Structure formats: structure tokens, C-alpha cells
Amino acid sequence: MPHVVTQACCGDASCVYACPVNCIHPTPEEPGFGTSEMLYIDPSTCVDCGACVSACPVGAIVPGHRLTDEQARFTDVNAAHFDPTGDGATRFPVDPARRLPLAPIDKPHQLAVDSPVSVAIVGSGPSAMYAADELLRQPQISVTIYERLRRPFGLARYGVAPDHLSTRSVMRLFDDIAGNPRCDIRLGMTIGRDLTLDDLRERHSAVIWAGGAPTDRRLAIDNASAPGVHSATALVGWYNDHPDHDHLDIDLATPRAVVIGNGNVALDVARILTTDAESLADTSISRHALSALRSSAIDEVVVLGRRGPTHAAFTLPELIGLVDHGANVVVDPDDLAHAPVPAADDATTRAKIDLLAEVAARTPRRGRRIRLAFHRSPVGVDVDTDGRAAGVVVAHNTVDLTGAITPTGTTDTIDAGLVLTSIGYRGIAVPGLPFDDARGVIPHSAGRVVDDGVPVPGMYVTGWIKRGPSGFIGTNKTDSAETVASLLTDLEAGLLPEHGRPRRRRILSRLG
Template sequence: MPHVVTQACCGDASCVYACPVNCIHPTPDEPDFGVAEMLYIDPSTCVDCGACVSACPVGAIVPGHRLPDDQARFADINAGHYTTGVADAVRFPVDPSRQLPMAPVTKPRRLAVDEPVSIGIVGSGPSAMYAADELLRHPQVSVTLYERLRRPFGLARYGVAPDHTATRSVMWLFDDIARDPRCEIKLGLTVGRDIMLDDLRERHDAVIWAGGAPTDRALAIPGITAPGVVSATAFVGWYNDHRDHDHLDVDLATSRAVVIGNGNVALDVARILTADPDTLAATAISRHALATLRRSEIEEVVVLGRRGPAQAAFTLPELVGLVESGANVVVDPAELSRPPDTPDATTRAKLDLLAEVAARPRRGGRTLRLGFRRSPVRIDADAEGRAAGVVVERNRVTDDGTIEPTGTTDTIAARLVLTSIGYRGIPVPGLPFDEARGVIPNDAGRVVADGTPVPGMYVTGWIKRGPSGFIGTNKTDSAQTVASLLADLEAGALADRHPRRRGLLDLLS
């Protein structure tokens, strides 16, 4: 049987380049690569060679005959990407004359410089580590990463849910990169406080800023600052032992929590809140969070989205993982009206799975309820000023996806409200910043100020492109930035090819 890409797919495309028969798509050169929810293996062309299995950094690819029961749906999901489906699951083959592009395989080349090259990278998350990996392919390059936290790897460690162990295993790849003798990671150093950006630019031939998008998009509604309202970013950091959030006051002495937003992070926090703590004990969850979850009185978590189920922000792999995890997911059948035209196979599969969940008999225990077409209007507070409920307005979603408020409101009683409507980058002192997009202006990774590239200064990751994509999306993003940096290096366009090689202790003093 052909191999199958499963839920843990990180999208870094290593499998694409390893495949000898071009059966894994989309490739980084296809237009839908940046928005694809995962990669897919074409069962009609896969030759079961297993090259992709070895290349995958998170163990997401499995021979079809070895798929565990909770991942079995992914055989159809992979096949569905290469067929056009209609009602009753009748499938018609894609036009065989359609030729999908083969991803180009490039071999490392020797740089047109002979002397040692020193690159500084601010951050140690996925975008930083993929950039370091690209740079270290060249023997004359050394890399120093500056990380403000006590442990490296950013969102791969602090942003992935602790029970998503396969996805978190990408850190093994980052460990291998960090073991290179020409790679050094400095922990516990905040650029702008402990060490200045100008010092790094003096110390290195070039600097890559890979600081990510560390804060939430603000939800501007009345009552949002009431005690009991917590950002999903802070809550995820709390259960992942992030030093900025490990002392968060999370009150779980309430029967219901509401999560505003329905992306993958929203499903993560809802799943953690409704999970049996015993199933989390063997994961990397923080011990203080686990102790608090053991005392939790929550019986229901309501996850709210502004749009309909066809436009839900969560991905199909995340929904499959949630449903197959044993979580008691509840969906109201009345909320599952299907758009008249749903040509996208992924959306069809998502709606089919939601309909299957809605038709299941209700069972007791903690529930995770998915609600659609509701926009938050305000947070109501009790006599003590704490959150007591969320007032939501019902929406109508037109055929083209436009939201139309109906004027009808409901109140969902809840003493814990988690906001999860996306991430946002923050300004970096000394660098330009696009307030509208929350990114550092750049041209293919070159930092640009007033339309002019800043010599020797580069950017990668979410602070470069905005908070989109998955862990592995950063691989192609960082490759683009490194390619720009190396081209500038060879062209002699860097500001100072003879940086001041002062020791770090000297800089810190």
C-alpha cells in the first residue's frame, strides 16, 4: 500500500525533495504550498520506497498498511487531494495529462568568499534553526543564536501542545543542527536589554532577526480586561512552562470556559481543558499546570468562530486529531448548513467530519462544543468585576463568505474566557516596522527602511511574513532569506566585512 502523510505533518517539504517519483505535493514551487494545511502523497504514483519516511523530521509519514486506527482517515485525505469528489463520495480521477512540477533539488555550492563568515541570529525558534541549517551547509560560515529564554527552539517547545508529541519531535532535528561545532546558542540573553542590536551588527558579518510574533492580536470589546479573561498565548505558555507565563493565575473553579476564535491553537487549549489529566501526565506539560488541571471543575468548553464551518480557521488534520483523540466533541447539526458550491476537497472533508460528529449520540462527561457564526460583543462581569459571561451576536454568512450581523444576541455564562484570534509581531528598537501588518518590512528577507535595504540586516519567520503557516513552512521562508544574505555577501554588499570580533563577555560588560 502507498505511504500516507498523517496529522503531525509540519510542512517543511523535506519529504518532497527525498521522493524519487514526485508523488508528494504541493511542492514549495507550487502556488498553494504556502496555504496548504498539510502535504499529500499521491497513492497512484507512490512506489513505497520509504525515502520520505527517513526525510520527515516529525515521523508523520506511515506505510498505509501500518496506519493506526486514529490516523486511518488520512489515507482518504491524501487520496482526496488528487481526485475531484462529488456527493456520496464518488471520486473521479484527475486529468492524467496534468503534470505537477517536480521540486528542484539544489546541491550546496562553495561560496565565492574564502575567509570565515560570522552570522548572528536573534531567536532560536523554527525559523532561526532552519536559517542556521541553511547557513551551516557552507564550511566557512559559523552561526551564533541569541535566545532570551532558558531553553531553545521557541514555538516548537513552547507553542505546540504537550500531547502533540510527534509534532514536538521536530526539536530532535533542531538538536542535530545545534550540535554542529560551528553553531552556538546563547541562552538567557535579551537583545535590547542585555546586549544591543548594534553590538551584534558590529560583532557579526550579518544579523538575521527571527524573533517571531510573540503577542496576541487584540480583541477590542468592552470588558476584555476583566479578571478571568486570558489570552490563548499566555495559557499555552502556562501549560508549556514558558517563563513569561508560568505564574499565570488560571482559575478553573468554574463549570464552563469560552474560547473566542477557532484556529488550531483554540482547539489545542480546549482539548487540554477537557482532557483527562492522567493522559497528560506522561507528556511535557508543566507540573504546576497539571496539578491545577487535576483540580479543574470545568465541564464544558465552548469554542466560538465568527464564520460558518466551511470557513473555520482550524485545519482538517487538527480536527481529525481532535475527534480521534477521544475528546467529547459536540456540534449542533443546525449549524452545519453546507455552501451551495464547495469545490475544495479539504473543506468538503472538514464538513463531512463535522456532520459525522453532529450525528453521534451524546455522551456524558466533559464536552468540547464547537459553535459557529457568533461574534463576541462584550464580556459581562459579576459584582466583583470578574468575567461572568460572553455576549455574542449571531451572524449570517453569505455564499461568498461575507459576515452579516443579524442583531440577535445571546449570553454564554463563563468565568474563564480565552481569546485566540491570532498572533502579532511587535516593533524591534532600531528596525523599521509595519504597524498595519505587524511585520518588519523586507524584500526577500532583506530588511528595508524607507525603500532602501539595511546593509547586513535580515529577517525571517513570522516577523517577516506574518503569523501564517506551520513549523515547517519556516524552512522555505528561511532558505529565501539565507539566499538573499549569501548573494549580498558574495556581491560585497554587506556593510562591514571585517566585524569587531569582541568576546561576548566584553560586549555584555
């Protein structure tokens, strides 16, 4: 029985390169790799060798005969990706010439540079750690990572739900990278306060900015700043012990919360707010959040989407995890009745709609629940006499297959004492670097920072601050590889100064 990818994997392509028969897609060479919700194993090609299981850093791949009941749905998900129309015509025909002992993988190019080279990376999230991993393949290069927080790994630590243990386990890989003797991590270092950008450029041959997209997109509706309104990002930081958010006063003494936006973060916070607090006691959740959740009065979390299920922002694996792992999910059948039908070969979206229809047909059970509501745009936050959030005023919409929204003219108010906005992240300008304010990114060309189209010598960028807040943890691996390739090309071309390895105390992170 073939192996199966069973979750929203980190997508770092280790399994692709380990597979001897090229049965895992999309590969980094295929256009869908950077945007795919997960990787998929072709059941007609898989030879059950198990190489992918050993290669996967987060335990996302399971032999078919060992699938649990909660994972069984992923068998069809994997198969449908290769035969979405059911006519037996696979989307990824395999060239027999590629059936090698191991799938092709490029060996690191050896630099034509003899002197030691020092590279600085600002930030220690996934994009930074993948960039460090690429750089450290070159024995001449040492890396110094500057992180403003006291613990490393960015959103891998502070942005992943505490009960998503397999996804959080990617930090073990990052800890291995940090353990390289040519890698220094300097924690508690803020660029602009402790060191300037010019200081870094004087100390290092090159600087890679991997600062991410640390702020939320603002919701431009009435009373969006009223007490009781928070960003979902802040709530995630609150329950993950992020030092920027651990002081928040989150009032859970309300029967209903509304999350505006329906991406994976929205589903995460809805699940945490409705789960049995005792089931989180043995996770890394902050103790103050656990205490608050134990006395929470929330009975329902409504997750709002402006569009319909065809354009839902959450991924299929996230939805499967929510529905099949015990959450009490409710969907109004009317929200599905007029959903545009996705293209015939869009197996992922069709699977989402089929699963939502299955949920809508179930008899709702008692207890805390998550209500997925579609076709509703927030137009304002209703407040009580004290000015605190008391509900969300929503306008009903219709949506066509292109995603275009047409208001119906109907509005209503969803009562809620806690309102969370989850409409995306945004990068912030870095003093001394160009910035595209419209997109919230640092402009670049293949990872080289550019100012009015001209490369800024020695400055590179990777991650969300490079491409915008899109993709998954593993997307950063391909993104960082592009940036590092540009840096190494410039180094060999003599466009970067060569600096010796900085003499400083080494700070090695340990997974904690």
C-alpha cells in the same frame, strides 16, 4: 498499499526531496506549499519505497498497511487531494522524466568567499533554526544565535501542545543543527538589554532578526481585560512552562470555559482543558498546570467562530486529531445547515464540513465535552458583582461564501467563568528597525529589511515578524531559505563586511 501522511506535518519538504517518483505535493516549487495545511501523497503514484518515512523528521508518514484505526481517515484525505471531484483527473500529473532515483534537490551553492563569515540570528524558534541550517551548509560561515529565554526553539517548545509528541519531536532536528561546531547559542541574551543592535552589527557580517510575533492581537470588546479573561497564548505558555506565563493564576473552578477564535491553538487549549489530566502526566506539561487540571471543575469548553465551518480557521488534520483521538466533540446541526458550499476542487474544506456533519449526527455522550459553535461574534464579556468574567455576550451571524458577515440581530450570553481569546498573534516593533504597524511586521524585500524601500545594509528578517503570523512549522523552512539566499547574494556581491569567527564560549543546546 500506498504510504499516507497522517497528521499536520511540519512541512519541511524532506519527504518531497526523498521521493523517487514525485508523488508528494504540494512541493516547495508549487504555489500552495506555503499555505497548505499538510502535505499529501498521491496513492496512484506512490511506489511504497519508504524513502519518505526515513526522511520525515516527525514521523508523519505511515505505510498504508500499518495505519491505526485513528489514522484510517487520512487515506481518503490524501486521495481526495489529488482527485477532489472523483472524476479521476489528478491535480498533479507526473512527468515521467522526473522519475529519477531521487527527486531533484538543489546542492548548496558554494560561496565565492574565502574569509570566515559570522552571522547573528536573533531568536531560536523554527525560522531561526532553519536559517541557521541553511547558513551552516557553507563552511566559511559560523552562526551565533541570541535567545532571550533560558531554553531554545521558541514556539516549537513553548507553543506546541504537550501531548502532540510527534510535532514536538522536530526539536530533535533543531538540536542537531545546534550541535554543529560552527553554531553557538547564547541563551538568556536580550537584545536591547545585554547587547544593542549596533553591537551585533559590529560583531557580525549580517544580522537576521527572527523574533517572531510575541504578542496577541487584542480583542476590542467590553470587559476584555476583566479577571478571568486570558489569551489562549498565555494559557499555552502556562501549561508549557514558558517563563513569561508560568506565574498565571488560571481559575479552573468553573463548569464552562469559552475560547474566542477557532484556530488550531483554540482546539489545542480546548482539548487540554477537557482531557483526563492523568493522560498528560507523562508529557512535558508543567507540573503546576497538571496539578490545576487534576482538580478542574470544567465540564464544557465552547469554541466560538464568527463565521461558519467553511471558513473555520482550524486545519483538517487538527480536527481529525481532535475527533478521532477520543475528544468528546459536539456540533449543533443548525450551525451546518446554511454553511456555504466550498468550490468543487476544495477537497480540504469539503472534508472538514463532512467530518463536522458526522460529528453533528452523533448522539452526544456524557462527560467533558468540546462544543464547536459557529456564526457567533463576541460583543462583550459579562461580569459578576466582583467584576470577574461570568460569560460572553455573542451576536449571531450569517456568512456567505466570500466570508462576509451579516448580523441577524439576535444576541445571547454564554455563561463562563473562564474566557480565552485566540484571535491571532502580532509582531512588535524592534528599536532601530523599521516597522509596519498596520501589519505588525518588519518590512522587507525577499528577506532584506527595507526602510522606505531602501535595504538596510546587513539586516535581514525571517519568520512571523517577516510575513505575519501564518503558516506552520515547516513554512519557516522555505521562508528562511529565501532570506538566506538574499544574504548570500549580498555577501558575494561585496555588500557585507567580512568578520572572523567570534571568540566566545560556545553554548550548545540539548533537547530537554
